Amino acid sequence: IVTALHSTTKLFLSGPFGSGKTTLALERIRWLLSRERTRGDEILVLVPQRTLALPYAQALRGRNSPPGAPVQISTLAGLSRSAIELYWPLLAASAGFANPRREPAFLNLETAQYHMAPLVDHALNSGDFDGIRVERNRIISQVLDNLNKAALNGFTVDEAYPARRAAHQRRIPRPLPARDLDRL
Structure with a gap:
C-alpha cells in the first residue's frame, strides 16, 4: 500500500x-x-x-x-456551498431569483429544523399526523428530507407531496382479485 x-x-x-x-x-x-x-x-x-x-x-x-x-x-455540502458561492453571479439571473445581485443565504440543518418546527407543530395540532407514531423531531427531519429530494428532482412544494403519495401508493402491495387466487 x-x-x-x-x-x-x-x-x-x-x-x-x-x-x-x-x-x-x-x-x-x-x-x-x-x-x-x-x-x-x-x-x-x-x-x-x-x-x-x-x-x-x-x-x-x-x-x-x-x-x-x-x-x-x-464535506460534500461544504464543497457544494463553495461552488454555489463561486458561480452565483452566473447562476442567479438565469435561475430567476428576484434580486440576483444579492448573495445567497444558506441554511444549516439546525436553522432549517428551527424554521420547520412551527409548521410541523401546527400540523400536529391540526391532526395531520394522527396516523403516524413517530417523534416530532423525526417528522421535522423527514419533512426536510422530502423537501430537499423534491427540490433536487425539480418539484415545487405544491407538486412534491402528491408525487410522493403517488409513488408510495404504487409500492403498496394490492390484494389479488378473487379470480386470480384460483391460479395460485
Whole structure:
C-alpha cells in the first residue's frame, strides 16, 4: 500500500472504522506536499461529516503544518456551498431569483429544523399526523428530507407531496382479485 501512497495516480481509501484510512491519507498528503509540484490548494480531502475533518485540520493546519497554501478539507455540502458561492453571479439571473445581485443565504440543518418546527407543530395540532407514531423531531427531519429530494428532482412544494403519495401508493402491495387466487 505504501507504493500506492507514493505514486502520482489518484487514490481512494475505504475501510471500516479504525482501519487506518486517515493515517494513510495523511501520509499520502504529506508525501504529495513534499514534492515541489503539488500545492496544498490543489488537494481536496472530502469527508462525510465535519467531525471527521478534525484529524486532517489538526495535522495539516497546526504549528507543524507543511508550508504553502493550505489543503482544502470539506464535506460534500461544504464543497457544494463553495461552488454555489463561486458561480452565483452566473447562476442567479438565469435561475430567476428576484434580486440576483444579492448573495445567497444558506441554511444549516439546525436553522432549517428551527424554521420547520412551527409548521410541523401546527400540523400536529391540526391532526395531520394522527396516523403516524413517530417523534416530532423525526417528522421535522423527514419533512426536510422530502423537501430537499423534491427540490433536487425539480418539484415545487405544491407538486412534491402528491408525487410522493403517488409513488408510495404504487409500492403498496394490492390484494389479488378473487379470480386470480384460483391460479395460485
